[in-house]
Amino acid sequence: MPKPSTSPPILMQINPNSLTSEAYRSLRFNIEFSDFEHEVKTIAITSANRGEGKTTTALNLAVAYAQMGKKVVLLDADLRKPSVHIAFGGDSSRGLTSFLNERSSMNEIIHESYVDGLSIIIAGAIPPNPSELLASKQMNVLLAELKNSYDLIIIDTPPVLMLTDAKVVASKCDGVLLVVEYGKVKRREGKKVKDELMLAKAKLIGVVLNKINTQDADDYS
Numbered sequence: 001m002p003k004p005s006t007s008p009p010i011l012m013q014i015n016p017n018s019l020t021s022e023a024y025r026s027l028r029f030n031i032e033f034s035d036f037e038h039e040v041k042t043i044a045i046t047s048a049n050r051g052e053g054k055t056t057t058a059l060n061l062a063v064a065y066a067q068m069g070k071k072v073v074l075l076d077a078d079l080r081k082p083s084v085h086i087a088f089g090g091d092s093s094r095g096l097t098s099f100l101n102e103r104s105s106m107n108e109i110i111h112e113s114y115v116d117g118l119s120i121i122i123a124g125a126i127p128p129n130p131s132e133l134l135a136s137k138q139m140n141v142l143l144a145e146l147k148n149s150y151d152l153i154i155i156d157t158p159p160v161l162m163l164t165d166a167k168v169v170a171s172k173c174d175g176v177l178l179v180v181e182y183g184k185v186k187r188r189e190g191k192k193v194k195d196e197l198m199l200a201k202a203k204l205i206g207v208v209l210n211k212i213n214t215q216d217a218d219d220y221s
Ligand SMILES: Nc1ncnc2c1ncn2[C@@H]1O[C@H](COP(=O)(O)OP(=O)(O)O)[C@@H](O)[C@H]1O
Pocket: 014, 015, 016, 017, 019, 047, 049, 050, 051, 052, 053, 054, 055, 056, 057, 210, 211, 212
């Protein structure tokens, strides 16, 4: 896959063999110093398909920002296959869906994590109507409140192809990061995802090429 010459920039390439904080620090650095810095407070992380590395990127990016001294909240909006609660443990009943259903207050769904400065909102019980919940006014209320209390809100979402959830969430965010598994996503698919995000009025702030092996990564330098 050739390196795209037009924006958005490929922020970085994450090597399977160097899943270190250094890689995520440079991703963070690139976002910090991109043109979008002043307006990027809510970032949706998505991809074309499952398994490309959305959750891994969301988690590590959140940790990298927290380690930099930012007040960060990681929100699991993948209501189809949530996984942030697996990484952080804790009570899996109260989360985003209980807030969106107006059964829990914001304080009840925000939990401190074992990483200083990083709070977590897990997905909660899987609802029958994820897209509608994510599109609700209550979701806007949550994002507005979180923006008041945190420097950065990182949002994990389902894949873009075949589901509207990620587009709904991305359209409410300041920016969206697209995670692309190297060698897996066809050009046609990649374009479709980009077009769909643009149609949803999401602002694509970058593409993360994930799971590049060291050999291939050398080809890029
Ligand atoms: N850069 C990487 N190097 C090696 N393995 C990775 C990398 N990114 C993700 N993975 C692995 O790939 C699998 C899918 O990643 P995950 O973040 O859960 O994807 P998604 O959230 O997009 O479905 C997981 O087993 C994860 O550990």
